[in-house]
Amino acid sequence: MGHPTPGTTEAADVVVVGGGNAGYCAAHAAALRGRRVMLIERAPAAEAGGNSFFTAGAIRMTHDGVPDLQDIIEPDERLARTEVPPYPARQFRDDMERTTSGRCDPQLTGVLIAESAAAVRWLKSLGVSFRLMYERQAYLRPDASYLFWGGLAVGAVGGGQGLVAAHRRIAARLGVAVRYERCGVALRRDGTRVSGVRWTGPDGTGGLVEAAAVVLAAGGFEAAAGMRREYLGEGWQHAKVRGTPLNDGRMLRAALDAGAARAGDWSTAHSVAWDAGAPPFGDRTLTNRLTRQSYPLGIVVNRDGVRFVDEGADFRNYTYARYGADILRQPGSVAYQIFDAATRPLLRPEEYDSPGVSEHVAATIPDLAARCGVDADGLGRTVAEFNAAVRRDVPFDPTVKDGRSAALSPPKSNWANPIETPPFYAYPVTCGVTFTFGGLRADQNARVVDESGTVIPGLYVCGEMLGGLFSGNYPGGSGLTSGLVFGRRAGSAAAADSA
Ligand SMILES: Cc1cc2nc3c(=O)[nH]c(=O)nc-3n(C[C@H](O)[C@H](O)[C@H](O)COP(=O)(O)OP(=O)(O)OC[C@H]3O[C@@H](n4cnc5c(N)ncnc54)[C@H](O)[C@@H]3O)c2cc1C
Known part of the structure; x- marks a missing residue:
């Protein structure tokens, strides 16, 4: 793929829309399978990274205490004095069910939990560094030891900024073509199959990326005051937005226009x-x-x-x-x-x-x-x-x-x-x-489905755009885990689709 010329049609095997944690995980997974991957991001490079940039980098994962985490985290002289209570799958599931009042999709939740640790190790193997989040998740006990609490211990080194910087380095190494200042606006379809994304640039230019598979990772609708009022209710237009101003729900609308079904709780955030x-x-x-x-x-x-x-x-x-x-x-x-x-x-x-x-x-x-x-x-x-x-x-x-x-x-x-x-x-x-909980309906491989439950060929979703995991509340640190687990799945499945 050469340097883009606005207004032209370009080709990729897989195109990812949105450059946050979920989109980058999808892009890495597809590139690792040898596909030509293009990631389009509407922000300029200096303002990129989506909500993922603003995070503390905290990631919820199952583990069996400090010995089990040692291959993931950076060395720390406090480790010998540190207790991280094990966080088994059963407890993660209890936390998901309790916080969502039982409304979390059982299949998606099962995948989220079962793959959380493996997905963190995968990201580590690609070059993201992790550490224990002493300053946020641990208390110093009178005997100078540390006790972690709340089922959350691991975070990306450098928080969200460190995570996004690492994603960008990995994508460059894997040959992902990252294109900034390209706002996805519509999906191209050949019959029922999705076969590309149309985008517009800041100066009225635009183009089409043709691809055998499209991964949607463009965030929720939290930054769109009108959509917040419409779906979350009166008053929500006045909320402050904690992260990017760019997650305005337009790719959610584009996917709905292409026949995707909604999933999850569109009325809470x-x-x-x-x-x-x-x-x-x-x-x-x-x-x-x-x-x-x-x-x-x-x-x-x-x-x-x-x-x-x-x-x-x-x-x-x-x-x-x-x-x-x-x-x-x-x-x-x-x-x-x-x-x-x-x-x-x-x-x-x-x-x-x-x-x-x-x-x-x-x-x-x-x-x-x-x-x-x-x-x-x-x-x-x-x-x-x-x-x-x-x-x-x-x-x-x-x-x-x-x-x-x-x-x-x-x-x-x-x-x-x-x-x-x-x-x-x-x-x-x-x-x-922070982000909206409603999104698109997808199967366990992040394949988007329509109202009848039929897979829409060529269309995948991950991150905030994936509906069904959260409702009303959520266990802290699960957003990045969701993007990681389902981004990786979406990228792998999209790569297989485009073989
Ligand atoms: C202040 C803050 C702190 C947080 N802390 C944590 C935490 O510690 N742990 C945790 O798990 N979660 C945390 N979260 C939640 C977390 O940010 C999200 O769950 C997660 O980052 C979402 O990843 P994503 O890739 O789906 O979305 P994003 O990271 O928001 O990426 C979406 C990208 O899509 C781009 N985009 C949007 N529309 C288009 C379009 N039409 N065309 C092209 N590109 C588009 C955006 O510019 C953006 O770059 C926090 C959020 C905030 C705001």
């Missing part, structure tokens, strides 16, 4: 507590640091000073992806995470000590309320009731679900510490949407 002062779309310097994930250690109130979620219902990995929607529903779509001086040192430094963090500090609760514009009587009452309800007889332990609760409505089920030591801290947060 992954959304989190996000700095209320954040820009409308992701910040490529701060990336994931605008998230505020230490809420299980404090309380969260709305503008009236009233609590509205169980902050300690579970480890944050199992609640954070649904609490954004709860914040969106509050007056002004804003909430405040409240901590005192005793708890403040336990908050994640990468987030709460981030440059430009929105933060209010005061010596008294009424003063704190005044500084952040929260109803002072409401906040005073909430804090007093909360402090009185804390089970002080149960020891606080952030490494386990400690049962140190406050029996209120809503309850705080774990990690309830009284808010009584000045100074007091408030972090204003709003809803940050």
